[in-house]
Amino acid sequence: MSSEPSVDVIYENALRRLASRAPGHRVRHATTSDLDSVIDINMNELPEHYPRSFFKELLEKYGRAFYVAESPTGSVVGYIMTRVEIKPGFFKHFLVRSGHVVSIAVRREHRRLGLGYALMAFAMKSMHEDYKCSEAYLEVRVSNKPAISLYEKLGYRVVKVEKGYYLDGEDAYVMARRLP
Numbered sequence: 001m002s003s004e005p006s007v008d009v010i011y012e013n014a015l016r017r018l019a020s021r022a023p024g025h026r027v028r029h030a031t032t033s034d035l036d037s038v039i040d041i042n043m044n045e046l047p048e049h050y051p052r053s054f055f056k057e058l059l060e061k062y063g064r065a066f067y068v069a070e071s072p073t074g075s076v077v078g079y080i081m082t083r084v085e086i087k088p089g090f091f092k093h094f095l096v097r098s099g100h101v102v103s104i105a106v107r108r109e110h111r112r113l114g115l116g117y118a119l120m121a122f123a124m125k126s127m128h129e130d131y132k133c134s135e136a137y138l139e140v141r142v143s144n145k146p147a148i149s150l151y152e153k154l155g156y157r158v159v160k161v162e163k164g165y166y167l168d169g170e171d172a173y174v175m176a177r178r179l180p
Contacts, residue, residue, distance in 0.1 A: 005155055007121075010120075018118050022110075022115060023072070025070060026069070026070050027118045030066045030081075032056070034068050035056060038055060041077070047167075048166065055081065058083055062081075062083050062131070064126045065080075065131060066081045069115040077110040077115065078105060079119070080104040081103050082100060082102055082126075084100070084131045084133060085098050090135060091135060098134070099179065101120070101137070120154055135178050135179055136156075137156075139175075140173050141173075142161070142171045154177070157177065158174070161173060
């Protein structure tokens with residue numbers, strides 16, 4: 001699909017964006033010592049929350065694609081956590097290794113610096129290279145226009161609507177892309 005930039009191009013763009021728009025920030029693999037910060041970001045920036053054990057399990061099982069964004073002072077200001085699923089594909093009608101972006105968030109005061117783009121880029125690269133996923137997908141609130149726009153820039157497209165997906169009853173777009 002020509003609208004899907006390659007994972008390598010996205011990754012290189014992310015590195016350039018970090019250098020120009022977020023000097024001193026960096027993206028790195030999450031560690032167990034980051035979990036308190038990650039959970040705090042989740043609790044304060046997103047309406048959907050998970051038990052600590054869920055974050056810990058995803059870090060242990062899929063840590064190569066669990067990243068944090070760090071500020072120049074060393075504070076964790078964003079994260080992305082994923083998992084790998086074997087499921088019917090969105091683009092091929094048989095079982096595929098699919099990378100699922102479970103949660104991504106950046107603290108409000110650090111948004112619009114390209115950190116969300118960078119977190120997605122790093123996770124997509126890991127899902128493809130480390131976990132051999134042939135596609136990636138995520139759910140996003142239909143009202144979350146900034147996130148939808150970001151995912152579209154990364155080559156994701158809406159593949160279905162999940163009615164009443166969120167606890168408050170809002171629908172979710174399921175967005176997916178190939179990971180060539």
